[in-house]
Amino acid sequence: MIVGVAERKPRKRTYLMCAPEFFTVGYAINPWMDPGTTVDVELAVKQWTRLRETLVDLGHTVHVMQAQPGLPDMVFAANGAFSVEGVVYGARFRHPQRSAEADHHKAFYAEQKSWRFVAPTEVNEGEGDFAYLPGRLGGLVLAGHGFRTDLRAHAEVQVVLGRAVLSLQLTDPRFYHLDVALAALDDHTITYYPGAFAEPTRQILRNAFPDAVVADEEDALAFGLNLISDGKHAVLNSEATGLAAKLRAAGYEPVPVELSELKKGGGSVRCCIAELRG
Ligand code: ARG
Numbered sequence: 001m002i003v004g005v006a007e008r009k010p011r012k013r014t015y016l017m018c019a020p021e022f023f024t025v026g027y028a029i030n031p032w033m034d035p036g037t038t039v040d041v042e043l044a045v046k047q048w049t050r051l052r053e054t055l056v057d058l059g060h061t062v063h064v065m066q067a068q069p070g071l072p073d074m075v076f077a078a079n080g081a082f083s084v085e086g087v088v089y090g091a092r093f094r095h096p097q098r099s100a101e102a103d104h105h106k107a108f109y110a111e112q113k114s115w116r117f118v119a120p121t122e123v124n125e126g127e128g129d130f131a132y133l134p135g136r137l138g139g140l141v142l143a144g145h146g147f148r149t150d151l152r153a154h155a156e157v158q159v160v161l162g163r164a165v166l167s168l169q170l171t172d173p174r175f176y177h178l179d180v181a182l183a184a185l186d187d188h189t190i191t192y193y194p195g196a197f198a199e200p201t202r203q204i205l206r207n208a209f210p211d212a213v214v215a216d217e218e219d220a221l222a223f224g225l226n227l228i229s230d231g232k233h234a235v236l237n238s239e240a241t242g243l244a245a246k247l248r249a250a251g252y253e254p255v256p257v258e259l260s261e262l263k264k265g266g267g268s269v270r271c272c273i274a275e276l277r278g
Helices: 041-057 101-113 151-161 198-207 217-221 240-250
Strands: 014-016 061-065 081-084 088-089 116-118 130-133 142-147 164-169 182-186 190-192 233-237 252-255
Touching: 014 041, 014 190, 014 198, 041 061, 041 233, 041 252, 061 101, 081 101, 081 130, 088 101, 088 151, 142 151, 142 182, 151 164, 164 198, 190 240, 217 240, 233 240, 240 252
Parallel strands: 014 061, 088 116, 142 164, 233 252
Antiparallel strands: 081 088, 130 142, 182 190
């Protein structure tokens, strides 16, 4: 007997990206970064361009913000802010090497007019540590802490956005942002690697998301969880073949992309993309 899986429906999205024109690995702020390594910028731009085209081909709108010299990690646009229904909670970076990125993101939203931008008091790295599930509790923010985003920012984002926040504790330094350990697949479903989280958090995730696609260490190390999904298509790192198969079995359509150069900075697909929820 063939047991059918739920039919997954895509929803059109608007994204923000920033080209890796000035990408280098000159400092180390996560375990993936080796300042001795050389980076092929041309290849990085080529792979990034393919990612942008993939999103456009899937029918999404992609805005591109101007890269800035001296800010090599700006390609990881997910970290610049977190928006829900027209309200933007700005980022405040943990490390001084990245702090200037926040103002460039703020300027992007200011130009767009329709956004209400709220400057943060607490340290937080935008969508690197915040995921959003519009279909749970009238809009649920999943919020990571432990390495970058301060727990106090979870309380702040709840007040700014008026949405419930579920705090999740990260404990493995290789998975220093929530978006390398967990991803939203649609409005209410997630995929995650339990080993990246503290035991009480694992229990919370098990109880809250019995329908989650559970990933293993190999999936996580291949940056598979650093994916972006429109509800049907899950665009993910091509090395994450194991997770791609699990997603397919759950009814999603994996769309693999190669991002080997950016992996040297400790990031992949999701890190390069901020979702603009207008
Ligand atoms: N080198 C960057 C950092 O350590 C990578 C950020 C990756 N971004 C992400 N959303 N996980 O800050």
